[in-house]
Each structure stands twice: as structure tokens, then as C-alpha cells.
Amino acid sequence: MTELQIKGKKAKETAIFLRKASSDKKNKVLIRAAALLLEKQADIIASNKIDLKNAADNGITGPLLDRLVLNKTRIEGMAEGLKEIAALADPVGEVLQMEKRPNGLIIGKQRVPIGVIGIIFESRPNVTVDAFGLCLKTGNASILRGGKEAIKTNLTLGKILQQALLENNFPAEAVQVIEDTSRDSARALMKLNEYLDLLIPRGGAGLIRSVVENSTVPVIETGVGNCHIYVDSSANLEKAAAICINAKTQRPGVCNAAESLVIHTDIAEQFIPLICEQLQAKNVEIRGDETVVNYFPEAKKATEEDWGTEYLDLIISMKVINSLDEAINHIGKYSTKHSESIITENYTNAQRFLNEVDSAAVYVNASTRFTDGYEFGFGAEIGISTQKLHARGPMGLKELTSTKYIIYGDGQIRE
Amino acid sequence: MTELQIKGKKAKETAIFLRKASSDKKNKVLIRAAALLLEKQADIIASNKIDLKNAADNGITGPLLDRLVLNKTRIEGMAEGLKEIAALADPVGEVLQMEKRPNGLIIGKQRVPIGVIGIIFESRPNVTVDAFGLCLKTGNASILRGGKEAIKTNLTLGKILQQALLENNFPAEAVQVIEDTSRDSARALMKLNEYLDLLIPRGGAGLIRSVVENSTVPVIETGVGNCHIYVDSSANLEKAAAICINAKTQRPGVCNAAESLVIHTDIAEQFIPLICEQLQAKNVEIRGDETVVNYFPEAKKATEEDWGTEYLDLIISMKVINSLDEAINHIGKYSTKHSESIITENYTNAQRFLNEVDSAAVYVNASTRFTDGYEFGFGAEIGISTQKLHARGPMGLKELTSTKYIIYGDGQIRE
Numbered sequence: 001m002t003e004l005q006i007k008g009k010k011a012k013e014t015a016i017f018l019r020k021a022s023s024d025k026k027n028k029v030l031i032r033a034a035a036l037l038l039e040k041q042a043d044i045i046a047s048n049k050i051d052l053k054n055a056a057d058n059g060i061t062g063p064l065l066d067r068l069v070l071n072k073t074r075i076e077g078m079a080e081g082l083k084e085i086a087a088l089a090d091p092v093g094e095v096l097q098m099e100k101r102p103n104g105l106i107i108g109k110q111r112v113p114i115g116v117i118g119i120i121f122e123s124r125p126n127v128t129v130d131a132f133g134l135c136l137k138t139g140n141a142s143i144l145r146g147g148k149e150a151i152k153t154n155l156t157l158g159k160i161l162q163q164a165l166l167e168n169n170f171p172a173e174a175v176q177v178i179e180d181t182s183r184d185s186a187r188a189l190m191k192l193n194e195y196l197d198l199l200i201p202r203g204g205a206g207l208i209r210s211v212v213e214n215s216t217v218p219v220i221e222t223g224v225g226n227c228h229i230y231v232d233s234s235a236n237l238e239k240a241a242a243i244c245i246n247a248k249t250q251r252p253g254v255c256n257a258a259e260s261l262v263i264h265t266d267i268a269e270q271f272i273p274l275i276c277e278q279l280q281a282k283n284v285e286i287r288g289d290e291t292v293v294n295y296f297p298e299a300k301k302a303t304e305e306d307w308g309t310e311y312l313d314l315i316i317s318m319k320v321i322n323s324l325d326e327a328i329n330h331i332g333k334y335s336t337k338h339s340e341s342i343i344t345e346n347y348t349n350a351q352r353f354l355n356e357v358d359s360a361a362v363y364v365n366a367s368t369r370f371t372d373g374y375e376f377g378f379g380a381e382i383g384i385s386t387q388k389l390h391a392r393g394p395m396g397l398k399e400l401t402s403t404k405y406i407i408y409g410d411g412q413i414r415e
Numbered sequence: 416m417t418e419l420q421i422k423g424k425k426a427k428e429t430a431i432f433l434r435k436a437s438s439d440k441k442n443k444v445l446i447r448a449a450a451l452l453l454e455k456q457a458d459i460i461a462s463n464k465i466d467l468k469n470a471a472d473n474g475i476t477g478p479l480l481d482r483l484v485l486n487k488t489r490i491e492g493m494a495e496g497l498k499e500i501a502a503l504a505d506p507v508g509e510v511l512q513m514e515k516r517p518n519g520l521i522i523g524k525q526r527v528p529i530g531v532i533g534i535i536f537e538s539r540p541n542v543t544v545d546a547f548g549l550c551l552k553t554g555n556a557s558i559l560r561g562g563k564e565a566i567k568t569n570l571t572l573g574k575i576l577q578q579a580l581l582e583n584n585f586p587a588e589a590v591q592v593i594e595d596t597s598r599d600s601a602r603a604l605m606k607l608n609e610y611l612d613l614l615i616p617r618g619g620a621g622l623i624r625s626v627v628e629n630s631t632v633p634v635i636e637t638g639v640g641n642c643h644i645y646v647d648s649s650a651n652l653e654k655a656a657a658i659c660i661n662a663k664t665q666r667p668g669v670c671n672a673a674e675s676l677v678i679h680t681d682i683a684e685q686f687i688p689l690i691c692e693q694l695q696a697k698n699v700e701i702r703g704d705e706t707v708v709n710y711f712p713e714a715k716k717a718t719e720e721d722w723g724t725e726y727l728d729l730i731i732s733m734k735v736i737n738s739l740d741e742a743i744n745h746i747g748k749y750s751t752k753h754s755e756s757i758i759t760e761n762y763t764n765a766q767r768f769l770n771e772v773d774s775a776a777v778y779v780n781a782s783t784r785f786t787d788g789y790e791f792g793f794g795a796e797i798g799i800s801t802q803k804l805h806a807r808g809p810m811g812l813k814e815l816t817s818t819k820y821i822i823y824g825d826g827q828i829r830e
Contacts, residue, residue: 016747016773019771019773020770020771099792101790101791101792105781105785107791107792112773114803114804115773115803193627193628197802197803197804198803198804212608212631213608213631214631215631216627216628216629216630216631218633218634218802218804219633220804236826239826242826242828243826243828246828246829247828250828250829332431354821355435356434356435358431358434358527358530358819359819360819360820361819361820361822362819362820362821362822363822363824364822364823364824365823365824365825365826365827366520366822366824366825366826366827366828367827367828367829369828369829370520370822370827370829371820375516375829376516376522376820377514377516377522387612387633388529388530388612388613388817389529389612389613389633389635389804389805389817390804390805392817392818392819392820393818393819393820402803402804402807403807403808404773404774404775404776404777404807404808405775405776405777405786405791405807405808406769406777407776407777407778407779407781407785408779408780409756409778409779409780409781410780410781411651411654411657411658411780411781412780412781412782412785413657413658413660413661413662413665413781413782413784414661414665414782414784414785414790
């Protein structure tokens with residue numbers, strides 16, 4: 001058996017234990033893990049220094065290097081995150097509906113853990129703690145395969161989390177960090193159907209595409225967001241500008257940031273100079289179609305590629321259209337189906353946009369930046385699903401559960 | 416572009432139309448399709464005769480040949496099925512929850528179609544009509560790849576369904592039957608991620624395994640049922656016998672039929688002769704462990720393979736265990752996680768069985784034969800999911816939908 005098969009088998013055995021674990025006991029593990037992260041800060045930072053040195057030796061710098069860093073503040077943040085998860089309601093066991101059938105059978109639909117969840121992620125080591133917390137709370141065993149840049153840190157974090165499990169009489173294999181960070185180990189994880197119930201990729205577009213294209217284990221596709229804001233002819237332009245600036249600049253590196261503005265021709269002459277000046281003041285590079293360049297000559301000319309690009313940066317594409325239909329078609333063609341917003345005062349256009357745009361989150365008169373488990377009131381999130389099966393949009397604890405039917409009979413047989 | 420890519424592209428375009436189609440209009444298509452099936456009976460039967468002749472020439476006989484047959488009664492049954500689907504409530508558009516957040520955003524979760532659904536099935540041509548009806552009602556475009564034995568019949572049915580669509584100003588591509596029934600076309604469908612949102616295999620264990628192992632399109636695994644009935648020490652033995660006989664013999668060829676009895680040692684001496692005589696009277700072959708053979712010498716000795724076998728026939732395996740734990744472990748090891756039932760008068764054992772058995776449907780004191788969309792009150796079903804993502808257990812119309820978040824704002828930006 002390979003490392004992965006052994007870990008898979010152990011995870012599957014552990015899932016039986018976790019399925020039966022009470023909320024109280026799971027919470028004790030989470031709270032102990034939070035305390036241990038603080039107690040063992042020195043160990044974490046020492047491992048992290050090795051990763052950082054290796055990364056620097058390999059030429060990693062700037063924001064990419066920064067993502068790897070764990071310091072006192074970030075470790076405290078991870079510990080706080082675990083305590084917050086402990087404080088949330090446990091969705092496992094909840095009965096969603098219960099109905100009495102004409103034959104007297106009482107049929108209920110109950111939330112249960114999914115089983116074994118694999119997570120493939122890139123450089124941020126905090127995902128180790130975060131994913132462990134969300135999976136444990138929902139009674140799932142987790143197998144974590146992080147990037148090679150953070151492997152020392154991830155293994156140290158894994159050991160600390162396993163200590164918290166063992167101290168509370170849980171099997172250590174409730175969380176397992178894969179040591180082999182080769183491309184082969186990722187590929188093997190994508191084919192581990194025998195042991196894995198679900199695989200979640202967390203990271204950039206390349207990683208997610210690779211997992212979706214190669215995995216035979218069920219996948220939830222997360223994160224890529226080429227989000228649009230459509231400014232309708234009837235928009236309140238002040239509101240529109242404030243929303244566009246917020247959606248583009250408040251945190252440009254995240255998936256729910258806006259990447260493209262679609263503007264109705266009737267307001268183009270008035271709105272384009274207004275919004276472009278405000279964007280420029282925030283150092284945003286503008287790539288527009290001919291009309292945009294016409295009304296704001298400092299804008300660059302957009303290429304076909306721009307319409308489909310998630311910049312994750314202070315760059316925005318901008319297109320002028322002649323009708324709501326054209327806006328909806330443009331969004332349908334280029335969007336990654338994450339979040340889109342219409343800015344309008346027109347009732348019918350608002351309703352049509354909500355109905356006809358096929359994205360995980362569709363807004364009227366609000367910033368796309370709200371697509372987020374915390375903002376939606378879930379208390380935590382494992383990612384934002386941009387696929388249509390199982391979960392769509394922000395995924396909180398409930399989205400990490402499955403259901404089963406429980407049926408109470410008194411001797412019923414089928415005629 | 417291949418036949419499949421062309422069909423995929425057209426289906427994706429059609430999905431935009433279907434997403435907006437009202438329930439009234441979709442129902443008109445269904446009702447017209449039901450009428451056309453009756454009007455064009457002669458065409459259907461003529462195509463079916465060609466398939467039947469080819470099948471007979473290829474040595475297909477008995478129940479396998481019977482599955483291919485469409486006669487007047489079966490065509491009427493298909494038409495009736497479409498009318499029943501038309502009469503059901505349309506789940507599309509339903510808002511599942513709507514909440515006002517502290518910042519004033521109103522966030523709703525709305526049911527929407529999934530998009531494009533592929534269905535791979537074996538010989539029964541009625542699946543063409545059935546799948547079309549369920550997918551159209553839920554606003555999904557369908558691409559159907561049936562077995563080569565029924566291809567003439569399937570193509571004729573497809574044309575009739577397309578006529579009903581066109582007469583009602585729907586795009587014909589809302590349902591498309593794949594002409595190429597080679598293994599390659601099935602493989603290509605499993606990789607059609609660009610156009611397919613979901614792939615559902617309907618058929619035997621081999622087909623389902625092949626789809627699960629090879630598909631990169633999201634799959635819902637349906638159907639295989641190695642269902643167990645556990646007769647506890649406290650069971651009412653008369654009730655137990657009636658349930659066992661019903662679950663095994665009422666319709667042995669279906670996935671929710673019982674395949675294995677697990678019997679507590681305390682009642683073995685009394686229950687085994689009783690149930691074995693009743694099973695024998697129904698021509699059921701019994702394959703038991705040593706204890707079973709001891710109490711009922713006419714039983715065959717079961718092999719390790721028997722515990723994991725879905726017979727779909729008048730055969731049953733039978734094992735004696737010493738405790739509820741042992742029963743739950745045995746079921747966990749060999750079950751396909753479809754349906755299991757405990758027969759008991761003991762409250763704690765009933766609750767433990769419901770909580771600890773990890774199957775799509777878990778029963779107390781009832782026959783496993785009830786795991787079915789009609790029996791659960793869904794009115795129709797596309798199959799029974801034995802996986803944990805998206806849908807588990809009988810899948811009705813709701814399970815053929817996704818959700819999206821719709822958010823009503825009045826200028827909210829994120830701080």
C-alpha cells in the first residue's frame with residue numbers, strides 16, 4: 001500500500017468514530033487544539049523558518065513569500081478561528097424534514113457527515129488548521145495535501161492537531177497531512193475513490209482546473225471569480241460608483257472582487273469619466289472597449305482576453321452595451337458563475353437580472369464582495385463553490401454534510 | 416467538432432432558454448409529448464421491431480429481450496408517466512430560505528435548473544421518455560446515451576419528443592439522443608466537462624462502476640443495492656418474517672430488495688427454521704454461515720463472496736451474529752449503502768441502528784422495498800443515489816435542481 005492508501009484506509013476507519021462523536025467532544029478537541037497552537041508557537045515558527053528559507057532560496061519573494069509566513073499574530077488568528085468553529089452550532093444530526101406517509105411510515109431526512117474529505121491546497125499553511133476545524137466539527141476525517149513550500153510548517157501543525165485529538169481520546173487520523181508533495185501524490189489523491197468521499201481544491205485557477213479535469217473522486221470546484229457589475233441605464237450613479245469602487249478596490253486579490261464593469265450606453269457618457277477618475281485615483285488600470293476609450297482616453301484598449309480574465313489585481317475591464325439582454329449575454333459568456341451585481345432603479349430589470357444570470361450569487365444594488373460565508377451568516381467557510389452540484393456559493397458547515405433518510409415503521413411491507 | 420461536442424454546445428445554449436421557461440409552457444410540452452407517443456405508436460413499434468430482431472439475431476433472449484420490448488401497454492405507461500410529471504409541482508424558482516442580514520442585505524436561496532444533464536443507460540427504451548420528462552420539468556437540457564440494443568427505438572422516441580418541443584416553440588435540442596452507441600461515445604460523454612453539468616448512469620453495477628471510475632463530469636452514482644435486514648434479539652419474529660419475505664420476494668430484481676439477513680444468535684434457533692421454510696416456499700435459495708446450515712441443513716454454505724453480492728434474484732445470504740455491534744460492522748463492511756432495516760422491539764437498539772448505519776435509507780421495522788421516489792412521496796424519480804454528495808436516496812424533481820443566492824441590496828458596500 002502507498003502512503004496515500006494507508007492514510008485513506010485509516011481515515012475511512014476513523015470516519016466511523018467521528019460519525020458517532022458528540023458535539024461536546026468535538027468542541028473539546030477544537031478548543032484544546034487552539035490552546036496547543038499557542039503553547040507550541042515556537043515549534044511552528046521554527047518549522048516555518050525552514051520553509052521560508054527554502055522558499056527564498058528557490059527565488060520566491062513578495063506576496064507569494066508573505067503567504068507562507070506564520071507569525072504570532074497569524075498563529076493567534078488560527079487559534080481564534082478554531083474557537084469560533086467550536087462555538088458554532090453542529091449541523092450533524094439535525095432532521096431537516098419529517099413526514100408521515102399514508103402507510104404510517106415516518107420518513108425523516110437527517111444531516112450526517114460526508115465521511116472522508118481530501119483537500120488540495122497551495123501555499124497558505126493556515127488552511128491546514130482551518131480545514132481540520134471545519135471537517136472535525138462536521139464529523140469528517142480530513143486528508144490534507146498542501147504545497148511543498150509549506151510542508152515543514154504543515155507537518156508541525158498536523159502533529160499539534162493530532163496531539164489535541166489524542167489527548168481527547170480521538171483517533172489521531174481524524175486529520176492527516178500528506179508528506180509527499182509531488183505532483184504524483186496530488187494525482188493519486190484525485191483517484192482515491194475507494195477511500196475519499198469528496199475532494200476540495202483550494203487555490204488558484206490552475207490548481208482548480210487540474211483537479212476538475214483529472215479527479216474521479218467527487219469534487220467541489222471553488223473560487224475562481226471573474227465577477228461583473230452591470231450599471232443599468234436607470235442606475236443611481238453615485239450608488240453605482242461607490243459599489244464599483246468597493247467591489248474592485250476594497251480587497252482586489254480575492255475571488256469576490258469585481259473584475260469587469262458592464263455599462264449601459266445611455267449613461268456611458270456621464271458614468272465612464274466619473275467612475276474612471278475614481279478608479280484611477282485608487283491606482284486601478286482600466287482596459288475598455290472603444291466607447292470607454294472614447295470617453296476616457298487614458299484607458300487602455302481591452303482585448304478579447306480581458307473579458308475572460310480574473311485579474312486579482314488593481315486592473316478592471318469595462319464594456320459598454322446597448323441593452324439588458326446584451327449585458328446578460330456578455331456576463332453569461334465570460335463569467336465564471338461566481339458573483340454578479342446589477343445596479344439599477346428599475347424593478348423589471350432587477351428581477352430579470354436575478355432570474356436570468358446563472359451565477360452562484362446574483363446581487364441588486366450591492367457590492368460583489370459580500371459573497372462570503374461570514375457575510376452570509378454561516379460563521380465560517382471552506383470555500384465558495386462555483387459548480388452546481390451539492391453546494392453553490394459560500395460553503396459553511398452545512399455544506400460539509402450529507403443527509404440520510406431515517407424511517408420509523410411498525411411492520412410495513414410493500415403491497 | 417464531434418457529434419457529441421455539437422450536441423453539448425446546442426444543449427448548453429438550450430439550457431439558457433429552459434432556465435427561463437415557465438411551468439405552464441413546460442407542462443404543455445409534456446402533455447403534447449404524451450399525446451404524440453400514443454398517436455405515433457405504430458412508428459415506435461416498427462422501430463422497436465427492428466431492435467428486437469437485431470437483438471434476437473445477437474442471441475439476446477428471456478428477460479434481457481423483454482426489457483427492450485415496447486408494446487401498446489408500455490407506450491401508454493410512458494405517456495401516463497409524462498402526464499404525471501406535468502401534474503407535479505415545479506421546483507424551479509422556489510425560494511428555500513430568505514434572511515435579512517444586519518447590514519440590510521436580504522439573502523435568498525433559490526432553486527434553479529442544473530443546466531445540461533447527461534444520462535447513460537442500458538437497454539430499457541422507456542428511460543428516454545422518463546429522463547426527458549424529469550429533465551424538462553426541472554428546466555434542464557438532456558443528452559441521452561442509451562444502449563445499442565434499443566437505438567432505433569430511442570431515436571424514434573427522441574424525434575417524437577422533439578416534435579412536441581418544436582410544436583410548443585421550444586428548441587428541439589432540449590432533448591438529444593446520441594446516435595453513436597459505441598463505447599467511445601460513452602467515454603467521450605464522461606469527459607464532456609465543457610458542456611455537461613451532471614452525468615447520471617442508470618443500469619447495472621458494471622455500467623455504474625465504469626462511469627464513476629472514468630468520468631470527470633460530476634456524477635451521481637445510482638442504484639446498486641446490497642440491502643440488509645438485521646433481525647435483533649428482541650424482534651417480533653412474526654413481523655420480522657413478514658418483512659424479510661416481502662423485502663426478498665415481492666420484486667427480487669430491483670435495487671431495494673433485500674439480499675442478506677443478519678440474525679442475532681439469541682433468536683437463531685427459533686427464527687432460522689421459521690424464515691428458511693417461508694423463503695423456501697417462495698423458491699428462494701438460502702446461502703448461510705455454519706450456524707444457519709446447522710439449524711437449516713437444506714441451506715447452502717455461503718462463501719465470503721456471498722456477503723458482498725447483490726443477487727437481484729431469488730437468492731439470499733444469511734449470517735448469525737452475537738451483538739448489535741457485530742451486525743452494524745458486518746453491514747458497514749459489505750453494504751453498498753443503499754437501504755438497511757433493523758427489526759427490533761428495543762428502543763436503544765433501534766436508535767443506535769438509525770444513527771450508526773451509514774446508508775441512504777435506514778429503517779426500523781419496515782421492508783427495504785420502500786426506498787423509492789413514489790413511496791417517499793416525490794411523485795417520480797430519476798434513480799436512487801448511493802453517494803453522499805448533492806443527493807442521497809431516492810432522487811425526485813428537487814434533486815435535479817441546483818440553487819443560487821439572490822441578494823437584494825440598497826447600495827451596500829463592504830467595510
